[in-house]
Amino acid sequence: MSTLAKRRLYAALSHAIIIAFGVVMLYPILWLIISSLKPGTVIFSNPGLIPESVSLEHYVKGWAGVGRIHFSVFFINTFIVCAAVVAANIVSCSMAAYAFARLQFAMKALWFGVMMLSIMLPTHVTTIPRYVMFHSLGWVDSYLPLTIPKLLATDAFFVFLLVQFMRGIPKDLDESATLDGCGRVSIFFRVILPLSGPALVTTALFSFLWTWDDFFNQLLYLNTPAKYTIALGLRMFMDASGNSSWGPMLAMSVLSMTPCFLLFFSLQKYFVQGIATTGLKG
Amino acid sequence: MKSKGALQRAIAENAAGYFFLAPWLLGFLALTLYPMIMSLYYSLTQYDMLTEPVWIGMGNYIKMFTGDATYLKSLQVTFAYVFLAVPLKLGFALVVAGIMNQKLKLIGLYRTVYYIPTLLGGSVAIAMLWKRIFSSDGIVNAILRAVFHVNPPAWIASPKYALYTLVILTVWQFGSSMIIFLAGLKQVPDEYYEAASVDGAGKVRQFFSITVPCLTPVILFNLVMQLISAFQAFTQAFIISGGKGGPLDSTMFYTLYLYTKGFYYFEMGYASAMAWVLLAIIAVFTAVIFKTSDSWVTYGSGD
Incomplete structure (x- = not known):
């Protein structure tokens, strides 16, 4: 066999392995999405992926909520917490990162x-x-324990990510800004922040996702169902009743993952950048 | 005059530095350092949050290792989980990264798709899905019955197998490690592989004699980070066992027991002591890995 033919065969084999394995890996998620669209309850034991009929009954039932709380309430609550965390992390972590990356002060090391x-x-x-x-x-039983600590840069991970990025911004820019009469504060706002865009997007993205998926802290600090986030709302479904609630529960699971999907596909390169430069946990 | 100017500049620089550092510094002192000191103190007391802490010295620590079977069980479950899930996840990520590190059409799409489980896997939604598909009438058993004509166990409800469903769930989320390995592989010069091909080394041989050795620094990093997060695993065990760590404590992760002790029974002193033992365990593992890394991590000059 010629080298070219060998190479082609090898590529074809790679494609086949990657696709076959990818299908197995994604199967649970595909099954979840498709099953949530099938009517009835017995379907949750059916491993097939092709629906005979499509129905939104689980979505309608799920959206109506559990324990007299509409599921939209959980969505709104989660968005509020996530937005606050993203904003707080951007401000506090970029400030700390600027200090570590650019300023000289006692006890810095x-x-x-x-x-x-x-x-x-x-x-x-x-x-x-x-x-x-x-x-x-x-x-306790408010959003403050979930958000106020972020104003104090407790997610040190993002400080590190931003430090790494800011160190890569050419120092000449600071120097010429200094010559133009900029102080340290205006260098931060006029030079460093505008050039840190990609790292700030990565910070915002992962702040959002980790808060969206967080369970431990929300479980700890939120007690009133009306204040629940999606993670706690989903858990309420599970506790509330037996097998009849699987349908609405899985339908709401699909909805709960949608924002993550949308962010992922629209901001893909920031994911790779963020993970590859700092080794984000996950 | 001159030195006065320099002094002023140094003061200004320090002022600016601490101005920008202030939020983080305040956060560190008030929300990390002070709580750490307090939790060390609580760990030496009996404390229920309603009454003042009562000093009992090493009492909590002694009870943990001599009079609390559930605690020892949670240690055993957590170690079993960490020792299974972390090597499997990293091994998997490494092999997949090796396969993905080719110039193929659609490779970007493939990498994206392989990351999806990691994107979603930590959520309550996926933990519930797992509970559903591994239940006695779930799809895993439906497939096993149809294909192999066997009578499979109820995975989630079985003390023997419940933990393994959690291990699978963790290994399934190998995406982040894979991306870090791929980034590391970009640093490996193509010439290495070309030279090996000329010498007649096959792909498998190349993987073990080039890919793995070149990636040891990245493996070290991934190993430490994954170990730290695996010891703290919580959400999946909580959801799958309904917050109880069952059946028969077989999914009683360390942090789940800590949560139960602290926030269900309000034994805050005991839970604090548990947190410090966890910190010690993680510190020892990290230290041992770094100490032994000299013998297995190779830092190539990269040329």
């Missing part, structure tokens, strides 16, 4: 080391005292 170590700290070491603290402030 120490703080940077501490910041890096805090990325690896298991959250549970701080969970209980934080709960006690927020409890004494009267913040």
Whole structure:
């Protein structure tokens, strides 16, 4: 066999393996989407992917909610929390990153080391005292414990991501801005922030997704069903009743994943960038 | 005059530095350092949040290892999970990255599709899906019955198998590790593979003698990060077991038990002590991995 033919055969084989395996991997998600569109309940034991009839009954039932709370409430709540976290992270993490990447101040190396170590700290070491603290402030059962800490750059991961990016911005730009009479604050706003666009998008993206998918903190701090986020709302479905609720529950699961899908496909390159440069957990 | 100017500049620089650092610094002191000190203190007390903490010294730690069978079980379950899920996930990610690191048509699309489970996998929605498909009348069993004509167990309800469904769920989300490996593979010069081809080395041989050794620094990084997050796994076990860690504590992850102790029984002192033991376990593992890394991580000069 010629080298060319060998190479072609090899490529074809690679395609076949990748596609076959990809189908197996995506099968659960495809099954979820298709089954949520099938009427009735027995279908949840049917592994087939081709629906005989399509019905939105599970969506209608699910959207009507559980425990007299409309599912749209959970959506709105989650969007509120996510928006606040994204905004807070962008402001606080870019400030800290600018300090670490560009400014000279006493004990900088120490703080940077501490910041890096805090990325690896298991959250549970701080969970209980934080709960006690927020409890004494009267913040439990509100969105404050989920959002206010982000204003203080507690997601050190994003600080690191932004530091890495800002270090790559040419220093000449700062210098010429200084010659033009810019101070350190205006360099931040006029030079560094505008040029950090891609890293800020990555930060916003992962802030959104991680908050959207977070369960532990929401479970800890939200008690009133009217304040529940999607993650807690879905769990309510599961607790509320037996097998008859599988349909609406899976339908709402599909809806809950839609924003993630949309973001992923519209902002793909930022995903790859974010993961590849910092090794985001996940 | 001159030194006065320099001093002023240094003060201005410091002021600017601490101005921008202020939010993070305040967050670190108030929401990380202070809570850490407090949790260390709580761990030496009996504390229910309603009454003042009562000092009991090492009592919580002693009870953990001598008088709490559920705790020991949660340790065992967590170790089994970590030791299975992390190597499988990384091995998988590495092999797939090796296959994906070719100049093929549509390769960008393939990488995207393979990332989808990672995008969604951490959510409550997927954990519920998992519970559904691995239940006794779920689709996994429907397929097994149809294809192999066997009578499969009720995976989720079986103390023997429930943990493995969680391992599969974790391994399924190998996308992030795969992307990090792919980024690492970009640094491996094509000449290595060309030279190996000329010498007659097959693809499998190339994978083990070029790809893996060149990626050891990335493997080290991935290993540490995945280990840290695997020890803290919570959501999936919580959803699949309905928050109880069952059946028979077989999915009682460490953090799930910590949550139960702290926020169900309000044994805040005990839960704090558990958190510190978890920190110690993670620190020891990380330290051992870094210490031994000299012997298996090769930092190539890259030329």
